[in-house]
Amino acid sequence: MTQSDAQHEQHPRSIKSFVLRQGHMTPAQQRAIDENWPRFGLDFQHAPVDLNAAFGREAPKILEIGFGMGTATAEIAKRLPEKDFLAIDVHGPGVGNLCKLMAEQDIANIRVMRHDAVEVVETMLPDACLSGIHIFFPDPWHKKRHHKRRLIQAPFVAKLLPKLKSGGYIHLATDWEEYAVQMLEVLSSFPELQNTAEAYAPTPAYRPETKFEARGKRLGHGVWDLVFEKR
Numbered sequence: 351m352t353q354s355d356a357q358h359e360q361h362p363r364s365i366k367s368f369v370l371r372q373g374h375m376t377p378a379q380q381r382a383i384d385e386n387w388p389r390f391g392l393d394f395q396h397a398p399v400d401l402n403a404a405f406g407r408e409a410p411k412i413l414e415i416g417f418g419m420g421t422a423t424a425e426i427a428k429r430l431p432e433k434d435f436l437a438i439d440v441h442g443p444g445v446g447n448l449c450k451l452m453a454e455q456d457i458a459n460i461r462v463m464r465h466d467a468v469e470v471v472e473t474m475l476p477d478a479c480l481s482g483i484h485i486f487f488p489d490p491w492h493k494k495r496h497h498k499r500r501l502i503q504a505p506f507v508a509k510l511l512p513k514l515k516s517g518g519y520i521h522l523a524t525d526w527e528e529y530a531v532q533m534l535e536v537l538s539s540f541p542e543l544q545n546t547a548e549a550y551a552p553t554p555a556y557r558p559e560t561k562f563e564a565r566g567k568r569l570g571h572g573v574w575d576l577v578f579e580k581r
């Protein structure tokens with residue numbers, strides 16, 4: 351058996367939720383990474399991470415999957431200074447941009463990872479290490495034949511939930527109505543999760559408009575937030 355066969359057997363239902371876009375890293379973004387990675391970055395490892403050690407303090411930890419350009423992430427970290435944010439994306443320019451925002455605005459409560467968040471959840475996060483999970487405007491994968499690439503499906507949520515402490519929350523948002531319906535169905539199917547609203551939730555005060563959301567609104571899309579708590 352090759353190594354890749356073995357990995358496939360270990361994670362038979364992992365989702366491939368992204369296609370790596372090249373994207374152009376500006377010199378300022380590259381510099382922000384070069385100068386700050388030891389402080390702001392966290393490298394992937396094949397073993398559980400000690401998040402308190404990574405942030406240098408004991409504080410509630412929030413995971414964000416797919417932060418894009420990181421503008422909302424930086425804003426939320428400033429609004430909630432008592433919490434720590436593990437922000438993961440695969441897109442290089444976004445990683446550079448978030449490091450740049452952190453350096454410019456002196457933000458210390460974010461650690462940035464450039465890696466597939468599915469693999470991070472599967473291999474690096476200890477159980478019950480998180481107080482919250484943010485997944486804002488995950489790629490909607492509009493075409494039916496691509497729906498299998500959507501992050502919010504029961505098998506991945508089943509992997510995420512053990513990472514949440516009891517009393518922790520999962521907050522999703524989307525501008526694609528049919529994906530919102532899927533999100534509501536998937537989260538509602540887990541007995542350990544309780545919806546904080548009747549169906550869709552009012553946008554919590556800590557979440558500013560994201561870049562992808564603004565684009566959706568320009569196209570006339572609606573916005574749906576979902577906030578569920580773990581019992």
Ligand SMILES: C[S@@+](CC[C@H](N)C(=O)[O-])C[C@H]1O[C@@H](n2cnc3c(N)ncnc32)[C@H](O)[C@@H]1O
Nearest residue numbers: 367368416417418439440466467487560561562
């Ligand atoms: C549609 S964008 C939304 C970005 C941002 N949350 C916003 O609202 O502007 C989705 C982001 O998720 C990232 N992404 C998708 N799958 C991912 C994965 N498995 N691990 C890490 N990032 C992922 C993509 O690279 C992209 O930046």
